[in-house]
Structures are given as C-alpha cells and as structure tokens.
Amino acid sequence: MGHGHGHGHGHGPSANSDRRYLGAALAILVTFMAVEVVIGIIANSIALISDAGHMLTDAASIVFALIAISMAARPARGAYTFGWKRAEIISAAVNGLTFVVLVVYFTYEAIHRLVNPPDVMGPLVFVTALAGIAVNAVCTWLIAKADRTSLNVEGAFQHLLNDMYAFIATAIAGAVVWITGWGRADAVAALVVAALMAKAAYSLLRDAGRILFEAAPHGANPAEVQQAITDHTEVTDVQDLHIWTVTSGFPALSAHVTVRPGGDCHAVRREVADLLHSRFGIDHITLQVDHTPSSGCAIAPSKSPATTHR
Structure with a gap:
C-alpha cells in the first residue's frame, strides 16, 4: 500500500x-x-x-x-x-x-x-x-x-x-x-x-x-487514468479506482492494482505514483498493490519502503 x-x-x-x-x-x-x-x-x-x-x-x-x-x-x-x-x-x-x-x-x-x-x-x-x-x-x-x-x-x-x-x-x-x-x-x-x-x-x-459529489477533477478522466496504469508492463488489472477532489487543488486517488506473478509490487507502486503525479497532477495517492491471485508479493531487497511522500 x-x-x-x-x-x-x-x-x-x-x-x-x-x-x-x-x-x-x-x-x-x-x-x-x-x-x-x-x-x-x-x-x-x-x-x-x-x-x-x-x-x-x-x-x-x-x-x-x-x-x-x-x-x-x-x-x-x-x-x-x-x-x-x-x-x-x-x-x-x-x-x-x-x-x-x-x-x-x-x-x-x-x-x-x-x-x-x-x-x-x-x-x-x-x-x-x-x-x-x-x-x-x-x-x-x-x-x-x-x-x-x-x-x-x-x-x-x-x-x-x-x-x-x-x-x-x-x-x-x-x-x-x-x-x-x-x-x-x-x-x-x-x-x-x-x-x-x-x-x-x-x-x-x-x-x-x-x-x-466527488466527481473526478478536470484533467483526470477515470478511463484515461485507468488505461495509463494498465499500460504499465507489470500491471495486469486495475480495480476499485476512485478519483475525487477533497478541496480546490487537492485531488486524490485510490485503487487496487494487481501485477503479474513475480513482479515487484513496491517498484510498481512507486512507478505508478510517479506516473499519476507527472501526467495527471495527482499527489494524494493510495494504492493497494498485489500479485494476481494465488501468488505472494515479491519484494526486491534493495528497494525503499512502501510509503512515499511528495
């Protein structure tokens, strides 16, 4: 996460x-x-x-x-x-x-x-x-x-x-x-x-x-955001995608992202967060990243912790 x-x-x-x-x-x-x-x-x-x-x-x-x-x-x-x-x-x-x-x-x-x-x-x-x-x-x-x-x-x-x-x-x-x-x-x-x-x-x-009414902010069309995430080579699916604005200038996003077996969940999470920031201007991001069912999450030992702050 x-x-x-x-x-x-x-x-x-x-x-x-x-x-x-x-x-x-x-x-x-x-x-x-x-x-x-x-x-x-x-x-x-x-x-x-x-x-x-x-x-x-x-x-x-x-x-x-x-x-x-x-x-x-x-x-x-x-x-x-x-x-x-x-x-x-x-x-x-x-x-x-x-x-x-x-x-x-x-x-x-x-x-x-x-x-x-x-x-x-x-x-x-x-x-x-x-x-x-x-x-x-x-x-x-x-x-x-x-x-x-x-x-x-x-x-x-x-x-x-x-x-x-x-x-x-x-x-x-x-x-x-x-x-x-x-x-x-x-x-x-x-x-x-x-x-x-x-x-x-x-x-x-x-x-x-x-x-x-928590509509997606301008410039962050949910269909485009979902496509951008699934275009990642390690991502297999995106579910429960929610994009809303807490107040002016404060967009937020949460989603459940699944990656291919053997992929590095934390690396994918960081890369997806960077993509959402640079392309859609979203900084308050909560991602649940798991492997596709029946596999545990592989974590590269040299990677940084799971939480990032902008």
Whole structure:
C-alpha cells in the first residue's frame, strides 16, 4: 500500500495574505454599498438597487471566504481526517445560491418596471455607476492578488468581476435615461445584471457540485487514468479506482492494482505514483498493490519502503 501527499491548502503566509486582500476589499464594498442603496432609492433606480444587491452578495461571498479560509486551516484531528477543507466548497456553493435568489427577484422587478416604467433620475444613476466601476476595479484587483486556485476565493472574485460588468450596464442605462428620457433603459440594465448573476451562479454551483459529489477533477478522466496504469508492463488489472477532489487543488486517488506473478509490487507502486503525479497532477495517492491471485508479493531487497511522500 502506498501514499503520496502534496497539499498545504489553507495554511501559512499565503492564507494570511489572502485574508488581508479579502478584508480590504470587504471594507471598501460595504462602505460603497450603503451609499449606493441611499442613492438608488433617491434616484428611483432598480438598476442601482440591483447593483447594491449584487454588492451585498459580493460582501457576503468575502465574509464566507474569510470564514472558510480559517476553517480550512484547522488541522485534521479526530473524525475529521481531512480537516475542514470542504468548508471553502460549501462557501462557494452558498455564493452560487445567493446569486440564484437575487436573479429571481431582480428579474421579476425589472419586468414589472418594463411594463410600468417609473421616473428615473438618469444623471444620478450615471454618476453613481461610474463610481461603482472604480470601486469594483479596486476590489477586483485586490482579490486577484489572492490565491484564485481556491474555488472559495475564485467565487468572491467572480462576484466582483460580474458586479463591475453590471455597473457598466447601469452606467449605460443612466446615460440613456439622461439623454433620451427612455426610463425603461434602467429596467433593461437590471435584466443584464440578472443575466450576469445567472451565469456566475451556474459556474459556481457546477464546480462546487463536482467536488461535493466527488466527481473526478478536470484533467483526470477515470478511463484515461485507468488505461495509463494498465499500460504499465507489470500491471495486469486495475480495480476499485476512485478519483475525487477533497478541496480546490487537492485531488486524490485510490485503487487496487494487481501485477503479474513475480513482479515487484513496491517498484510498481512507486512507478505508478510517479506516473499519476507527472501526467495527471495527482499527489494524494493510495494504492493497494498485489500479485494476481494465488501468488505472494515479491519484494526486491534493495528497494525503499512502501510509503512515499511528495
């Protein structure tokens, strides 16, 4: 039996830097969001209010990310043999679900305003949206400096990036209302915001769902992995192959491998582990390696012990 380990997810200087970047972005967002809600009510703009709602999910996603980073850094102990690393995936899924709720609300409200357009203060919407673009650009830059290989951090980044696009749509709508007086442009911008939210929700829920349901990670197709192992000259069969992702950047594999009579089980295990690392990027590997039935395992005396660590 062999194991390979190569994970340090959620620990050390990188996690501390991520906390600083996320915390700074959170402070900026909350301040601007409060201002935008007030201006949105004064301007009677559903586009601005929907942008503020989007910013609320941005702030929530960052809070969830900060909590998840702290939980993921907890060491494995007791029944939690992988620690709390799945916390960041749950955080990403919650982010996606908040998008879904807001998509439903803002779509309903925008359609209502298309039918019965209210008076909208175009200049105020336009100026506020421009300020929102600047704020989101700064916050997006901050989070882009964090570790985006984490689905948790990537979820927060996608929230902010989509919000910046939403502010651009709102600024265009404000200019149209200001110049032409066509109030329905505000509702159209809100629908654009809802569409961007729906796209981000799908992406986050899809990726989080793959991990929560323990699908094989991208780049490690089980059929290809099995074929690569059986292509080894000493391997006769591969059974009980499982490939999954514990958390972002932490793929894992277990399998039962049988080798031809007289083959060196430990040598095969090391070579298969090296293959899985170099070709598929999998480091956390558990292999049960035996001879085909009716034969004992031959071990070359000059070989190293059965456990390897990356």
